[in-house]
Amino acid sequence: MSGIHSTPKPKIRSLFAFIQARTGSTRFPKKVIRPIPSNSDKTILDHIHSRVLKILPNSRIIYLIPEGDSELGSFLKKNGMNHFFGPLEDVRQRYILASEKFGADAILRLTGDNPFYDTTHLDLLIQTFIESDSDLAYFKGLPLGTGGEVFRTSALLDLSASQQEERHKEHVSIHIKEDPTQYKITAIRSLLTKEEGSRLANFRLTVDTPEDFETISDLISQNSFETINNFNTKEFLEWEKETPSLFQKNLDVPQVKFDLPSPNRKIKGKIGVLVAPSKEFGSGHFSRTSLLYSFLPYRDWEPEWLSIFPKDGEYNILLIDYRDIEIPISYQKTKVLLLDHFGEDKEKYDFWDLLPHPGNDPNFNWEQILIPPNLISSAISEDKIPTKEYRIFCYAGNLGKEESENLDKFLIQNSSKKRIRIGGTPPGTNEIEYFPRLSRVQYLQTLRSSEKFLGYFGQSVFEALYLKIPSATFSISPIHRELSSILEKYKIPFTDLDQKTEFSLGTKTVGENGYKLLLDKIDSLL
Numbered sequence: 001m002s003g004i005h006s007t008p009k010p011k012i013r014s015l016f017a018f019i020q021a022r023t024g025s026t027r028f029p030k031k032v033i034r035p036i037p038s039n040s041d042k043t044i045l046d047h048i049h050s051r052v053l054k055i056l057p058n059s060r061i062i063y064l065i066p067e068g069d070s071e072l073g074s075f076l077k078k079n080g081m082n083h084f085f086g087p088l089e090d091v092r093q094r095y096i097l098a099s100e101k102f103g104a105d106a107i108l109r110l111t112g113d114n115p116f117y118d119t120t121h122l123d124l125l126i127q128t129f130i131e132s133d134s135d136l137a138y139f140k141g142l143p144l145g146t147g148g149e150v151f152r153t154s155a156l157l158d159l160s161a162s163q164q165e166e167r168h169k170e171h172v173s174i175h176i177k178e179d180p181t182q183y184k185i186t187a188i189r190s191l192l193t194k195e196e197g198s199r200l201a202n203f204r205l206t207v208d209t210p211e212d213f214e215t216i217s218d219l220i221s222q223n224s225f226e227t228i229n230n231f232n233t234k235e236f237l238e239w240e241k242e243t244p245s246l247f248q249k250n251l252d253v254p255q256v257k258f259d260l261p262s263p264n265r266k267i268k269g270k271i272g273v274l275v276a277p278s279k280e281f282g283s284g285h286f287s288r289t290s291l292l293y294s295f296l297p298y299r300d301w302e303p304e305w306l307s308i309f310p311k312d313g314e315y316n317i318l319l320i321d322y323r324d325i326e327i328p329i330s331y332q333k334t335k336v337l338l339l340d341h342f343g344e345d346k347e348k349y350d351f352w353d354l355l356p357h358p359g360n361d362p363n364f365n366w367e368q369i370l371i372p373p374n375l376i377s378s379a380i381s382e383d384k385i386p387t388k389e390y391r392i393f394c395y396a397g398n399l400g401k402e403e404s405e406n407l408d409k410f411l412i413q414n415s416s417k418k419r420i421r422i423g424g425t426p427p428g429t430n431e432i433e434y435f436p437r438l439s440r441v442q443y444l445q446t447l448r449s450s451e452k453f454l455g456y457f458g459q460s461v462f463e464a465l466y467l468k469i470p471s472a473t474f475s476i477s478p479i480h481r482e483l484s485s486i487l488e489k490y491k492i493p494f495t496d497l498d499q500k501t502e503f504s505l506g507t508k509t510v511g512e513n514g515y516k517l518l519l520d521k522i523d524s525l526l
Helices: 044-052 070-078 091-102 119-129 153-157 166-170 210-221 225-229 233-242 284-299 401-414 440-448 459-466 478-489 514-524
Strands: 015-020 061-066 082-086 106-111 136-140 149-152 185-189 269-275 301-306 317-321 335-339 350-352 390-397 419-423 433-435 450-456 471-474
Touching: 015 044, 015 091, 044 061, 044 119, 044 225, 061 070, 061 091, 070 082, 082 091, 091 106, 091 153, 091 166, 106 119, 106 153, 119 136, 119 149, 119 185, 119 233, 119 284, 149 153, 185 284, 185 301, 210 225, 269 284, 284 301, 284 317, 284 459, 284 514, 350 514, 390 401, 390 440, 401 419, 401 450, 419 440, 440 450, 450 459, 459 471, 471 478
Parallel strands: 015 061, 015 106, 061 082, 136 185, 269 301, 269 317, 317 335, 335 350, 390 419, 390 450, 419 433, 450 471
Antiparallel strands: 106 149, 136 149
16 A cells, blocks of 8 residues: 555555663663562563564564673573664664664664553554654554654754754654644544543653652563563553542652654544444454554544544544444434445444445455555565465354364364364364464464464455465355355355365465545545
8 A cells, every 4th residue: 555645755664663671770770680570580671572573573673782781692592682873872773783684664762661561552653654744753652661652764864963962862763843834643533532632641651760660560560471561552551440449659750851842744534433343242353443544644634533423513424334223313423334234224324344245245346355465565574485384264253163173173174284273172182283363463473474364354464365364264264254255256165164175275366455445435425
């Protein structure tokens, strides 16, 4: 996808996460390699690394540390974490030298103080940024210690020695944010409702002082490493509402702030986004629409995440991705766009189909399928081309024991080589490699290393087809069987799991302009 702006900058070919860290902190020395909690075998950097691995492969995560910090260098080397030595006092120069060494067109800047980076927002940030022509982007409205920023290396370099002041050496990107007339800066509102955003002052999830360390230690102590590693802002908000005292111990610690100008953007209008809850409707609605939400500010829209239907006229546009929900308000002033909606309101409001179905086939344009940037771009993928490690990759979702066993029998029957199943219940045989779930990065790496794909009708099938992986479908319900019959028309086989099946790329091509076409549609509504 390209052309989000009319005069795009050069395409980003390579993005790295650069995490600045040191053991010589003046307020709290060696905090980054201290066990947290004290009886744990995990350090702050361990927590950070496990989170960033959810959005980027290890080869694209680099720790930028001061020259002479041998203790930190030894720790990183021992733990398989890539690092780069650079000037102690001039952190900006450290970034510049590292970008030259690794060939980074863009940089996700993080620091070694924050064990609770919100990977949902960081993933959206880098995915949208690599397809934009902004110089710098960030999410606004996240708890302290959970966000990051991404910027073009060209913008980092665009500061002469005569222009550089002392603050520029320590605060790497501040010269970009100080000049929104020269640089294109995109601030994206977080995926929080108004009520959730009003509680951000209750959080300080960074480690600058011993008080911070004690607070974070207490939070980690309440959960296993695996559980706390999956907490993002939404989960912390739920937790804080139940036990506010856990978060209050370090709220009085002062934080350095800069009075910076707002990004120089003329906003077209406000868009409310209402999405079906993942717990009830699965994660697909959230995944595709949160990415759309994050693209909207690059098109100069101001989106806001909603949990209820807004009043008529409160927003210029209301996007609804809620699987046939009945709309309780008759909108006249607010334009409504329904995504993949089959209810009666489809006759009343604008709609946009994202996948083929019996009502739009054969007129559906496969270019409208939403393929995320992390499939399209090589800027955030592994450097090496993956080998085909698995014969069949199977996505099983939330299937029960009997259905999972039927899948496993089919996988064994159809391949004498390695098979892998994601989702469903654990297999009763060691002939199937199994994971209940994978991070998005792990999922894509594994999918790319597979020869064939088996799944029920849904986004995963079309992603496999986009990657030119021969596919087949099975049914988890009567509606999924009906949807699979559409794919059969285009030579994508359906299997009842009773016999061997041929896998195929079919006769249709999945395009990569789905988000661009949908954004064009939104622009056309007003």
